[in-house]
Amino acid sequence: MIARRIEKKVEEALSRSASVALMGPRQVGKTTIALNISDSGTAVYLDLENNLDLQKIQDINAFHAENSQQLIIMDEVQRIPQIFAALRGIIDKERRKGHKYGLFLFLGSASIDLLQQSSESLAGRIAYLELQGIDALEFGTGTIDKLNQLWLRGGFPDSLLASSDRNSLAWRRDFIKTYLERDIPQLGPRIPAVTLERFWTMLAHVQGGVTNASQLAKSLEVSATTISRYLDLMVDLLLVRRLQPWGSNVGKRLVKSPKIYVRDSGLTHALLNIENYNDLLGHPVAGGSWEGFVIENILSTVPDGVIPYYYRTAHGAEIDLVLEFSGREKWAIEIKRSSSPTLSKGFYLACQDIGPDKRFVVYAGQDQFNIGENITAIPLHQIMSKLLEYKGI
Structure with a gap:
């Protein structure tokens, strides 16, 4: 496996932000990086192209309550841009409890600009990173x-x-x-x-x-x-x-x-x-x-x-x-x-x-x-x- 520099950047961003969006084309290695991060700590991974995983977050508040001690990773998040409004409330609630960082990692195939339009409700609560091919x-x-x-x-x-x-x-x-x-x-x-x-x-x-x-x-x-x-x-x-x-x-x-x-x-x-x-x-x-x-x-x-x-x-x-x-x-x-x-x-x-x-x-x-x-x-x-x-x- 070829080590990717951005993996460290993702971990650093999670240490200072409530949520992180890692964007890049399909098949460029986003999921591999997310799973590496998941394996090194406590995390739950959801593939939003999988109907079963998609059903799990129909009630995102309940899903988060069951997994509140874990980093929640959502792959192909551009499929459900409407989820960001609900996530704002969850993040703010966790902040009041003193849990300010490393709550969500989003992976997406659309551009940073496209995701930013969908996630205006997470302003100040999200960091953006872009992954391209192996350099x-x-x-x-x-x-x-x-x-x-x-x-x-x-x-x-x-x-x-x-x-x-x-x-x-x-x-x-x-x-x-x-x-x-x-x-x-x-x-x-x-x-x-x-x-x-x-x-x-x-x-x-x-x-x-x-x-x-x-x-x-x-x-x-x-x-x-x-x-x-x-x-x-x-x-x-x-x-x-x-x-x-x-x-x-x-x-x-x-x-x-x-x-x-x-x-x-x-x-x-x-x-x-x-x-x-x-x-x-x-x-x-x-x-x-x-x-x-x-x-x-x-x-x-x-x-x-x-x-x-x-x-x-x-x-x-x-x-x-x-x-x-x-x-x-x-x-x-x-x-x-x-x-x-x-x-x-x-x-x-x-x-x-x-x-x-x-x-x-x-x-x-x-x-x-x-x-x-x-x-x-x-x-x-x-x-x-x-x-x-x-x-x-």
Whole structure:
């Protein structure tokens, strides 16, 4: 079993909050983490897709009274958002008894924003955490082969650890089919599975591209408003990321539309029928896929309060990823697939515009070295470690 960093974060959050919501796509490892926490202490686990478990909490007050000394774990909580109003009363009652922390752990497949809309009644009583796939530090990508395996297959545990690339691809195809035909309809949207699959595949084809709703709408023969609705849904399901443009006033004509990434590289490749590493290297999406893969891994290690952006002007100045820390420190990060990275004039121009405190080029090698004045070429796992150890300027 691969240890996940977020397990410690969940335990820490439970020690300071009455309830914790751990959100992430299906099959990403939320239940395993919850069961590990359950095994290490006193807890009761409920799978709300199981009708028997669902019946147990029809009277949540009675169920809690019977299990008041245990952490109550509820899996797939987005299925019953109406429960949060009742939980507020239970939490407040326990607070008056002096039981302030670690009462409930919620697991859900919808996004943090979606759950927050349903749990406004728990304001001040709930902490939110997000789990994505296994990342480069957790998998241990100290060798090129392991790094390439993670990039090709993505971070879903069953895909990453499959016995072969073919079996991994089969798992991801089944995952996509299940999401489209069962999981999304359960959340309410009535969108034909074939239409949403075409849309998802279009996003994979333009991985890392700037949003062009009108072009997507024309290809899918729907309105731009419908495209926005589809995109909102995929973002809410934590399957797609919108990377917003950096927009401070630098007196330049900036690109103002977000970039779009399918968040898991393995799903990107499954949508494009890329089975093995050689096929990936020869595919036109390889550069965009690598960029998205690096961005997701970096963002899995950033400190709280960091806001990610990209920077691009109409005149060609560009930075793939800008990290703005809570103290206003900025890191400029360029992403290169090459093992011998070189920088374009656009990166230098962009750095002149925004004045980053640190400049990095994340590349596909294993050594760290200076590539120019105040610019460091660095492997993915090393910049992730820097972010985990970040203490500020």
